[in-house]
Amino acid sequence: MRPFDLIRPESLDEALKALALPGARAVAGGTNLVDLMKLSVEAPAALVDIRRLPLHEISLGADTVVMGALVANSAAAADPAIVLQAPAISEALLSGASGQIRNAATLGGNLLQRTRCGYFRAADWACGKREPGSGCAAATGINAGHAVLGTSPHCMAVHPSDLAVALLALDATVHLRSRDGARRIPLGDFYRLPADTPHIETALASGELVTAIEVPLTAPAKTSRYLKLRGRASYEFATASVAAAVLVEHGVVAEVAIALGGVGTVPWRDRAAEAQLVGRPLSAPSIEAFCDALLAGAVTTPANAYKLPLLRGAIHRALERSATS
C-alpha cells in the first residue's frame, strides 16, 4: 500500500476542505477502498475518514425516506420503514456481501464501490478504467461474468452494487455536497457509461461528498422486490439481478419499474421498454415483449451470452413476486 496522509475531520466543512486537497479521497467503511489500496489499484495521497460526520440518520418523511450516506448497509436493511415501504432496498442490501461486511459498509460507499472485474483488480493487465487508454484485457480474456449492456470496446466491467439497482428502480435521488454547495441528482443520471472514458464512473465531482440518498415512498415501491442470481447461494456478487416494482390495476399494468444488476456497466433501466408494458396484462407474452425491447441492444461474447436467458427468467420471476406482494 502506498503511504497517504490521514485526515480525520469532525465536521462536514472540515471534511469538504480536506477533500479539496489534491489526491484526497473519502473513506467510510473502507471495505472497498482499503481492499483496492492493498492491491495498489487505488493510491490516494490523502485519506479523509468521514465517519465522524453527522450522516448516520434515516429520516422518514410523509412520502420520502432520506438515508444518510454513512448509514451502515445492515442498519438500512433492518430499518422498519425500508422493510415495509421499499422492501427491494432491504432485500438488495441483505443479498450483498456478508454480515460482517454489511456492518462496516455504508450506503454511500456501496454506490461508489469499484467494479470486481479481475483485470481491474490486478495491476498487471490492461485496463482503461485503472489506467486510462491502456485497453481492455477482458474483451479478449475471461469475460463470462462481464456486462452485456452498456459496454464499449474500452470496458465491459459490471457495476457491482446491488443497492444501486434497487434504488434505480425506486427513482432515488443522490444528495451531494461540495465546497461549492449542495446539489441533487437522480440516481439514473449518477452513473456514467464507460464509452471511451471508463475511468469516469459517476457524476461525483472531485472534492464532492455523497451526503444522503432520498427515496420516494410510492405505492409501487411498497411492492418492490429484488431477485439476485449468482454462482453460490450467498456471499457472492450478482450474475444477474432484477429489482422490480409493479402495480396491476383492473387486470393491466398501471405502473412498472424494472432495473437490472450484474449485467450492465452501470445499473440498468430502460423506461421506454417499461412504457410498453403499461396498459397491458402482466402476462408471459407481454413480459417477453418487454424483454425483447430491453435487451435489443445487448452485446454478448460466447462466454457471457448465457446471461440473456438468465435475465429473462429473472425478470418473469421478479415481476411475479412484485405483482403478488
Place this chain on the structure above:
Amino acid sequence: MTTSVTVTVNGSERRLAVDPRRTLLDLLREDLRLTGTKKGCDHGQCGACTVLVNGRRVLSCLSLAVMAEGADVTTIEGVGTPDALHPLQAAFIRHDAMQCGYCTSGQIMSALEVLADPEVTTREQIAEAMSGNLCRCGAYAGIVAAILDVKAHAPV
C-alpha cells in the same frame, strides 16, 4: 510516519503509534500479539479475521487500525478461557465444528452476533447469516449444529 491510535481491546485500553497503512488485523496480530484472529485472504473474502468492533462483527483485514480510534474491540482472546469456555466454544467442541481450526476463531466471533439475533432460528437462516465465514475443511454441518445447540439450550 506514524499516527497515534487508542483502542480498547478485550477490555484494556491500548495506545499505540501505528503506520496509517496498518490494518486492524495486523495491529492485533503483530503489535498486540493477539494471534487468535487469523489472516486468511486479507481481502474480505473469507471471514477468518472477524472481530467485534463496538459489539458488531466486522472484518479486521478491511479496516485500517486508525479507523478503530476510540473503538471497543473484542477478539477471540476476549471470549472465554481454556478453563471457562464460552458456551459456543464448548458447543464447537461437542459438535466437532472444526478440522484444522484455522477458520474457527472467525466463525466464533461471527456466530456471537448470530446467536444474539432472535430472528435467526433455522438451519437455513444460520447458514445464510454465517455465509461470510468460509471453512476450507468443510466443517459447516458441525458449525451450524453448534450454533443451533447454543440457541436452543444456552441462550447467551
